[in-house]
Amino acid sequence: MESERDDGRSPSQLRPLSCARNVLHRAHGSASWSQGDTKVLAAVYGPKAGTKKNENPEKACIEVIWKPKTGQIGKQEKEFEMILKRTLQSICILTLNPNTTTSIIVQVVNDDGALLVCAINAACAALIDAGIPLKHLAVAICCCLAEGGYVILDPTKLEEQKMRGFAYLVFPNSVVSVLPKGSSRVEGEPMEHGIITSVTHGVMSVEEYLKCLERGRAASTKLSDLLRRSLQSQLPSDSSKAV
Amino acid sequence: MDGRLANRWRLTVNEKKFIETALASNLRIDGRNPLEYRKIIIKFGRQVAWEEDGSSEVHLGQTHVMGFVTGQLVQPYQDRQNEGMLLIFTEFSPMADPSFEPGHPGESAVELGRIVDRGLRDSRAVDTESLCVLSGKLVWAIRIDLHIVDNGGNLIDAANIAALAALLTFRRPECTLGGDDGQEVIVHPPEEREPLPLIVHHLPVAITFAFLGSEGKLVVDPTYSEEAVMAGRMIASVNANGDICAIQKAGGEGVPQSAIMHCLQLASMCAISITKKINSAVEAYSTERALRKIKRHPTVAGNVSVAGSDVKEQNKTVEQVGGSDLSRHHIERLKLVSEETCSRSNDNDGDIKSSEQGGTSRGESKAMNFLGGPSNWDPYLKGVDHDSLKANVASHGILTQHMEQKEREQNSPKMDTQKRTEDIKQATLATDTSGTALEMNEERTLKDAAKPKNKRRKRASSMNAS
Numbered sequence: 097m098e099s100e101r102d103d104g105r106s107p108s109q110l111r112p113l114s115c116a117r118n119v120l121h122r123a124h125g126s127a128s129w130s131q132g133d134t135k136v137l138a139a140v141y142g143p144k145a146g147t148k149k150n151e152n153p154e155k156a157c158i159e160v161i162w163k164p165k166t167g168q169i170g171k172q173e174k175e176f177e178m179i180l181k182r183t184l185q186s187i188c189i190l191t192l193n194p195n196t197t198t199s200i201i202v203q204v205v206n207d208d209g210a211l212l213v214c215a216i217n218a219a220c221a222a223l224i225d226a227g228i229p230l231k232h233l234a235v236a237i238c239c240c241l242a243e244g245g246y247v248i249l250d251p252t253k254l255e256e257q258k259m260r261g262f263a264y265l266v267f268p269n270s271v272v273s274v275l276p277k278g279s280s281r282v283e284g285e286p287m288e289h290g291i292i293t294s295v296t297h298g299v300m301s302v303e304e305y306l307k308c309l310e311r312g313r314a315a316s317t318k319l320s321d322l323l324r325r326s327l328q329s330q331l332p333s334d335s336s337k338a339v
Numbered sequence: 340m341d342g343r344l345a346n347r348w349r350l351t352v353n354e355k356k357f358i359e360t361a362l363a364s365n366l367r368i369d370g371r372n373p374l375e376y377r378k379i380i381i382k383f384g385r386q387v388a389w390e391e392d393g394s395s396e397v398h399l400g401q402t403h404v405m406g407f408v409t410g411q412l413v414q415p416y417q418d419r420q421n422e423g424m425l426l427i428f429t430e431f432s433p434m435a436d437p438s439f440e441p442g443h444p445g446e447s448a449v450e451l452g453r454i455v456d457r458g459l460r461d462s463r464a465v466d467t468e469s470l471c472v473l474s475g476k477l478v479w480a481i482r483i484d485l486h487i488v489d490n491g492g493n494l495i496d497a498a499n500i501a502a503l504a505a506l507l508t509f510r511r512p513e514c515t516l517g518g519d520d521g522q523e524v525i526v527h528p529p530e531e532r533e534p535l536p537l538i539v540h541h542l543p544v545a546i547t548f549a550f551l552g553s554e555g556k557l558v559v560d561p562t563y564s565e566e567a568v569m570a571g572r573m574i575a576s577v578n579a580n581g582d583i584c585a586i587q588k589a590g591g592e593g594v595p596q597s598a599i600m601h602c603l604q605l606a607s608m609c610a611i612s613i614t615k616k617i618n619s620a621v622e623a624y625s626t627e628r629a630l631r632k633i634k635r636h637p638t639v640a641g642n643v644s645v646a647g648s649d650v651k652e653q654n655k656t657v658e659q660v661g662g663s664d665l666s667r668h669h670i671e672r673l674k675l676v677s678e679e680t681c682s683r684s685n686d687n688d689g690d691i692k693s694s695e696q697g698g699t700s701r702g703e704s705k706a707m708n709f710l711g712g713p714s715n716w717d718p719y720l721k722g723v724d725h726d727s728l729k730a731n732v733a734s735h736g737i738l739t740q741h742m743e744q745k746e747r748e749q750n751s752p753k754m755d756t757q758k759r760t761e762d763i764k765q766a767t768l769a770t771d772t773s774g775t776a777l778e779m780n781e782e783r784t785l786k787d788a789a790k791p792k793n794k795r796r797k798r799a800s801s802m803n804a805s
Binding site for chain 2: 120121122123126137138139141144161163165166199201203205206
């Protein structure tokens with residue numbers, strides 16, 4: 097059942113995306129990512145010497161600092177930091193630079209729905225810009241459950257507030273859109289179909305959640321395509337950033 | 340943390356000597372004169388209809404600062420029952436500089452906040468008495484958040500400009516007193532009544548002077564390497580009338596009185612040019628905003644979904660580059676998209692009407708759509724935003740697809756309020772024959788708008804190369 101969204105998009109249509117790399121001069125890597133009106137700026141510094149107190153010194157450590165647009169840092173910001181940190185930990189190759197800290201700073205420029213998703217995408221792009229070695233990229237998407245039981249993607253803030261429940265999903269970036277027969281499988285499922293992170297709000301049944309996953313995965317291939325294309329064609333134009 | 344000390348950036352002795360020696364022959368390391376300011380670019384953030392505007396982004400050379408202004412109704416201070424409040428929060432984000440630590444603001448962050456605060460509050464630049472709603476009970480508290488995003492030196496000046504730009508474009512909702520005893524405050528949302536700007540009497544601009552080397556050579560607007568080398572610094576907040584709003588010289592090398600007087604004179608001259616830049620940027624933004632407002636009135640009475648689509652407004656950037664050249668481009672683009680939206684909105688309707696009727700209604704719809712141009716302009720403008728241009732030309736393919744779809748969807752609810760107009764073919768034919776018609780094809784218009792910018796860049800780079 098198709099329904100009219102406020103801004104006239106179809107249920108599976110994403111907002112216009114734009115991604116820019118290398119926007120800051122002092123940071124080792126930076127990226128700005130916007131989905132519709134939601135805009136996030138991410139910067140990466142690292143690897144720096146030393147890890148924090150409770151971290152494992154045999155691995156690289158990732159530190160995430162979330163800066164809201166206005167106001168003090170509260171519980172929600174801390175939660176976002178934690179989710180982002182764990183997501184990025186799973187895509188970075190942590191054994192390469194033990195006993196170092198890589199800092200990722202996320203600044204919210206505008207929040208119009210799907211904020212965490214935007215931030216994850218921006219952080220990934222910033223990590224690429226900094227040249228931090230990654231296993232694969234992470235592509236994040238937000239799926240909402242509307243009253244009628246159908247799934248809509250990439251909600252605005254208004255839609256998020258009206259919805260029964262929504263889920264932030266992060267998938268690994270797939271290299272091919274159609275998986276070849278011999279692709280690596282983990283327990284009978286292709287690796288590319290794995291879920292790195294899933295955060296849900298609200299109530300939904302199991303079938304609805306699985307439907308969200310399906311839709312999200314389909315959209316994530318499109319998104320990862322765009323991501324790869326936009327990040328690939330950038331020429332290494334920046335001069336040394338060490339200063 | 341011991342490990343963190345190793346990460347701090349220190350200027351080498353060679354670089355220090357180089358900067359000082361170059362300055363002896365009046366040369367600075369980035370090629371400027373000692374008394375020259377870097378290029379200032381002021382952008383204004385996106386605005387969503389139910390949120391106040393009041394966000395700005397300032398690029399001063401490599402320094403990047405964002406300012407956000409928000410307002411809240413609070414109880415006034417006990418000793419100032421009739422005045423509103425002005426609060427300044429500065430965030431030295433760790434993304435600006437590897438040496439900035441997150442958490443509690445350090446002393447330079449506090450100093451920056453205090454200088455901006457003194458410039459605005461003590462000189463009464465912002466009229467706080469007009470912020471009073473109900474004496475002794477409710478006043479507006481204006482909160483300015485300054486985020487330092489990139490430290491390229493001279494954060495104080497950049498932050499000050501960002502704060503001023505954000506204050507000038509901030510709009511607070513109108514409140515009236517109502518209720519039985521006239522004690523109840525009704526806050527009107529922006530759809531009902533136009534939000535009001537703040538009353539700003541003058542603009543105190545901060546100018547930073549750095550004293551380098553043993554003779555105390557003076558430079559204006561130091562970069563961060565010059566800041567690492569400088570022996571002393573003075574910040575003067577001056578307004579365009581020549582009034583000194585604040586002077587800050589916190590320690591550092593002693594400077595003779597004549598040098599101070601010289602600095603103040605220079606500061607007034609710099610302040611005049613910076614004030615002009617701020618004012619022209621704000622004016623350009625306000626006119627665009629006003630154009631968008633005009634569109635709102637005819638459609639607000641109609642569909643709720645239309646208001647919803649209006650609300651999804653995109654990034655507005657007003658660049659302080661060539662001035663007239665860019666504004667011409669903007670006007671061209673405005674025309675381009677108004678034609679584009681007109682044709683596309685006609686495309687959406689399948690109904691066939693007589694050409695005559697179609698002609699008149701098209702004329703109407705064209706007029707309405709032209710006024711509606713800017714808001715539908717925005718998703719399109721996003722595609723030719725600086726950043727996304729930097730990103731990828733290839734990705735424009737997907738981007739344009741997204742945006743076409745989005746605009747089509749945006750326009751279809753719009754059409755609900757207007758009369759059903761004519762056929763696709765008729766529309767395109769008719770608009771082609773009309774004198775003001777430009778390219779109808781969506782792909783071409785987007786790329787057409789993208790091309791001038793690219794061309795400009797190529798031209799600029801070829802000029803530099805030649």
